[in-house]
Amino acid sequence: MAFQILALFAALATVSNAALTRRVTCPDGNTATNAACCVLFPIVENIQTHLFDGGECGDEAHGALRLTFHDAIGFSNTNPSLGTGADGSIFIFQDIELGFHANIGIDDPINNETPFINALNGSISVADFIQLAGAVSLTNCPGAARPTFMFGRKDAVAPAPDLTVPEPFDSVDSILARMGDAGFSPAEVVALLASHTVAGADNIDPNLVGLPFDSTPSTFDTQFFIETQLRGTMFPGTGGNQGEVEAPIPGELRLQSDSELARDSRTACFWQANVANLAHMTQTFSSAFAKMQVLGQDVSQMVDCSEVIPIPKPFTGQAMFPAGITQNDVEQACASTPFPTIPTTPGPVTSVAAIPQS
Template sequence: MRTNGQCNNISRAAIRYAFHDAAAYSSKTTFYLPAAGGADGSLLLSSTEINRKDHDGLRDYHSVLKSKFNQYKAAGYPIGAADLIQVAGAVGVLACPGGRTGIVMVGRQDTTQAAPDGLLPQAFGPGSDHNTILQLFVDKGFSARDLAALLGAHTTSIANFQASNGIPAGTPQDSTSGLWDVNYYNETYYPPAGIGRFDSDINLSANMSRTAVGYQFKSFVGLPAQWGASFASAYNFLSLLGVPRSVKSTMQDCTTVVNAAFPS
């Protein structure tokens, strides 16, 4: 997951894939077992979910992860798809120098049922405005500060499927896309040459009212420790979206094992 000491496209895909599996959740959807969307492995196990447009750019990684999952199962390892997705995402973060994920838990329940559609944020067009995205995340249980912190993962983002929105393939969202740092926050406001910005990020960062995302977004400019702590907390919450309380009580902490992949 590292190339020349920096995180690479496999790391980026692992982070994004973990987000997409977990974030397809809303407290407003009907609950169904074993989860309710959320971190339930459906992105890997469903035959249809990965084909949604939201997941453009993730299908190659999906094939790699599915192959790994099948290998582990064939070898007799009692590993779940949901856990594999989230552990891989956490390792992807740690592969980026400066990365921090907080507590990593395992013991989720899997489902082959596709998650509800329409629950992931849109980078451009309808649904990319501040209020729509903030409400989408409030319905998942996040605050404006949580959302601002999660957006910081775009520090390693490289856009490959936004040419129709004016961003050429291979364009990063900050000038140090191989590092886990806070350059993204300031560069969203003052983009240097060669940086691409999503409309959603511009819209979220621009709203400076005290209850808005932009107020929190700006608070992370130049402050990696504050962002790191907020991101770790929000990312841990994200990784458990949709997991029933009865299941959470039986989960196990594997943070030490995950951190050993890329010791700080």
């Protein structure tokens, strides 16, 4: 009898597992756990081929990632008039929102994505496309974790108001207050800023376009958190750029907000925790990014289509100080833990190349 009962449980478990793993075959031959996700596979393929030039972590990918934040952060837990979050409003009401000072330069990714959005003919929402493109963009940057993707966002019916997007010259108090109102802790604010490891200046100063925020702008590594913690020097703009910038090495640009967050007592230890710890950085970023991507949306009415997102490229390097930089150049800010000991890149000091603009 005991054997029969065990056999029955085994049979039921097999049936249950089969039901859980049952998949549908999409018209293009891909398979999915939910038929609703089938529409996304050809969109992802098109994005990779024609928007991201076959899978590059370049200016187009950086812009798509930036656009996800500028669209989603128009949200408040205390004031509904501050927007409905990740709702596509920055595209739908671009005639209004692109006029906001914080959105200077966002017209570039908007222009890049416009032909793709127009070609959808409403098959998915604008809000879904913006977040889908941003998630796919990450997979082209070696080192990133595979993002999740929830499908089924509702598009905005009104624009987000001005002053919901933090700016590079805002104080730490202002940034943490605005992000806190949207539901993000100081630790999550730092986690989201991992996106700056694959980013650069975009019209912050018209004379300083394409200057990266770290020395490896096409790799989702921890260099951004290392290099932001270094003492800065005034360097002339490079790559045809004019003016002077404050940075640890020539060719970079360090945002005032990043510099201050790296040194503020409320965020410094969260910042330093990412140094030479890619697993921690990607895990905390992925959690905060997933939260940001569904701001203002009813997740219970959405479908998990994470399987349509490509598997990211691996990162095989290691965290290092740039050439000519040593542990002595670190401006220690975390009071409780020493800065990790990491090696210095051998060779002479070199300038970081500007990010080619699309």
